[in-house]
Amino acid sequence: MRYPLLSTLAILSPILTSAQDVSYDYIVVGSGPGGGPLAADLARAGYSTLLIEAGSDEGDNPTYADIANFNEAANDETTRWDFWVKHSDDPDRDLQFAHTTWDTGEGTFYVGLDPPEGAKLLGIQYPRAAVLGGCAMHNAGVCALPAEGDWDVIVERTGDESWSAGNMRRYFKQIEKNQYAPAGEEAHGYDGWLATSTADSSWAQNDTQPGTRILKKLAELTGQDPADVANLVNRDLNDGDPNADETSSFYSMVTHADTQGKRSSPNNYIRATLADEANHPLTLQLQTLVTRVLFDNTTINSTTPGVLPRAIGVEVLEGASLYRADPKHTPDTPPPPTKQIFARREVIISGGTFNSPQLLKLSGIGPSSELAQFSIPLIKHLPGVGENLGDNYEGSLLALGASPFPNGLTTLLFRTPNAPTAKRNIYTWCGAFSFEGFWPGFPTDHGPTQYTCALVLMAPKSQRGTVRLVSGDARDRPEINFRFFEEKGEEDLGELVAAANILREAIAAVGEPVAPFVEQHPCAGGNTTSGNDSSSCTDESQASYFKLQAYSHHATSTCAIGGDDDPMAVLDSRFRVRGVEGLRVVDASVFPVVPGAFPSCPTMMLSAKAAETILEDAEKGNTRRRR
Incomplete structure (x- = not known):
């Protein structure tokens, strides 16, 4: 059953209806495990924050709210984005994948090795979730912390000790609302927003x-x-x-769900922030596709030493199913007019491992030769954007x-x-x-x-x-190999x-x-x-x-954090995009290596770290005022 958008928006306030000529302290693009909690934390700290999500809110839909329904959630066209990926450069090898998928041209898929005549090859399905809460709304909810060495890789590459495994445990305790361990266990948190339970x-x-x-x-x-x-x-x-x-x-097995089997995710934290009587300055805009990051022309064209291009906002398309990975997308429909939204402080990209590097490239940040191929004006040559994909x-x-x-x-x-x-x-x-x-x-x-x-x-x-x-069209899926x-x-x-x-x-x-x-x-x-x-x-x-x-569904590392001496590093250890100002990435794409067995909870942990980092930077002599 498909749940109408308005029934879930009724409890959320405020909702932005027109983006033109509006500005915020922070704009966060993507509401998954990285961006959703971050936007809520920034707003709870008193900064006006716009959270943009391409999908709808299905928080009251039992397909998503009841974690036992995760298979149905991942298959549901209400939120599903279909990425068709490759496992190798060898097409003959990939065609031996038993669940290769084809478009029959009759509104159905064929899955297998013997497609009907005339079927169009799609590839290997890698579903993502366009929904408030991101892929934490359609996964099986396993909450497993990575090996300590997976955090220490960042320390080794950047010299930033705040990424040590011991310190990262602090963020887990900060977000966790443990519902299975005895009260007072040192390893756990009990007052956070993320419920955890066991079977x-x-x-x-x-x-x-x-x-x-x-x-x-x-x-x-x-x-x-x-x-x-x-x-x-x-x-x-x-x-x-x-x-x-x-x-x-x-x-x-620990899952991010409560003892009643209700999914706990960024969706809950975002909605609680919007509904809080404290009236936190969080604005949510759903069914909006960000097409590029905007930069200040004076900084782009500056010849003054030390002046870097500065992100000042985003360009968006408003409407449902605009991205071509959405199975509900209507082909050949012209896009709506673009609108612009401005950020007084920073733009934070949290689109996930596939969409964050895509958005950076569409905005002029990435390998210069690739951008030139599509006539995208270069803002900053960063050859690591979209590379280092791991799973x-x-x-x-x-x-x-x-x-x-x-x-x-x-x-x-x-x-x-x-x-x-x-x-x-x-x-x-x-x-x-x-x-x-x-x-x-x-x-x-x-x-x-x-x-x-x-x-x-x-x-x-x-x-x-x-x-x-x-x-160069933001509605197109990227090629993923x-x-x-x-x-x-x-x-x-x-x-x-x-x-x-x-x-x-x-x-x-x-x-x-x-x-x-x-x-x-x-x-x-x-x-x-x-x-x-x-x-x-x-x-x-x-x-x-x-x-x-072999298959996978834990993609990471396409906007990796790295050291100053690493030409493939996209971010510094404070999530800042190298070579520009006012722009960060906060999602699973920032991990230099795949974090453990399941990246959902590690990404929520780094979201809490990002919030702390951004707020520290905001308080360091920055004269721009909060709301």
Whole structure:
């Protein structure tokens, strides 16, 4: 069911209806995990802030509000933006991806390897969410903190100690409203805006359950005590253990949801800020596409040493479904007239890993040769914009049992024997579900006996992907190529295979009545209970499978923070776009490397850091007045 926009806007005040000749202290472009909380924090500090979102508000829509509906949310055309990406430069290789998607020309998609005659190739679907709250409104809500080293990379590259893992924990505690740990736990926060909760794992106390047999075998294979699995599965995923990054352990999966299963996201924080009796100066403008950042002509053309081009506002198009990634977009419809909105202090781009570099390039910031190709006037040559695209590799071991699997979810972080460091490299969750990547209408329901161990390879070796313009039209999707396994691919594939072998050996312990499990992939047709035929389930065959069928949905790093000596650095450690003034980027695109297994909560943490940083800068002798 599609929910009308007006029903959700009625509680939000104020709402901007005309952008012409309006100015604010700050303009934030994008309401996801980076921009949404940041806009609320700036307004709560007393600065007039405009938050611009291309989509609608679905905060009252149960498809989004109830976190159990995340598959439906990611498929919903109400908010979905379809990016069609490449996994490599080899079109023949990409065409072997089992869920390659085609436009039949009849208003439907074909997904598979044998398209009907005349079908148009679209590619590999990578859905994003154009909605108040961003992709935190359609994800599964896993809230996992990254390895400490993922934060320390920024310290090493910039020398800025404020990015240390210990300091970043402070921002997690600031935003968290923990609803599962005992009150007063040092690692957690209890008064923030982001509710966190865990699922019930009491089923693991029954030693006779099929799931418990798998747990015990997994414990044995990963160096844990099989006799203690009932307690181990309740371990806190974000407990602050200084040795956690080198510890293989079960956990209770933490989600950004409350104990009633209601999604907690930037949407809630934005709406609470708008509804607050304190009347915070936050203005929300929905269904608005930002086409470029505006710069002061006097600074662009200045020959005075030290004067840098200064961002002073944005140009926008107002209307629904203007971006061509929106499946509701009407082709060949002329765009509405452009309008301009001005910022007295700064413009902050938070469009996400795909759209933030696109907007920078459309605004004249990026590789000069690429901008010249589309006749975009150059403001600042920054060759790193749209480069360094990274993502975790994901895959799954899927099997069908002799009867339905009766138990709950198992969450495990572990190190494979061939991992390059002492740190754990795999995040896996196993249970009676199906997850094999993304395509229109995903996932495939394999019936009541399906069992999946989905796995994420953390710290991928290759970040060689790119986001490139296809035109100077802001409504066009960019070209996105992840270039999977281009750098040290054999190492990454070896780790995926090692993880699959461990998981396969564990689920072979399931026993009756669920046994036998018949594997669907990566070793199709194998009997995991009696052991796979080694001639058909080799490490080589599994590596080939993962190379063709790995997928992802944690894209980061296309506007990376870096040091002054790094020519590919887009931002400094204070989120400032290099070579210009009054412009920052705050979203997952700023991470130099992919942060852990799931970037949603890490991005909300850096949003809190960005708010603190921007407010510090605002108070340093800046004479411009607050509202």
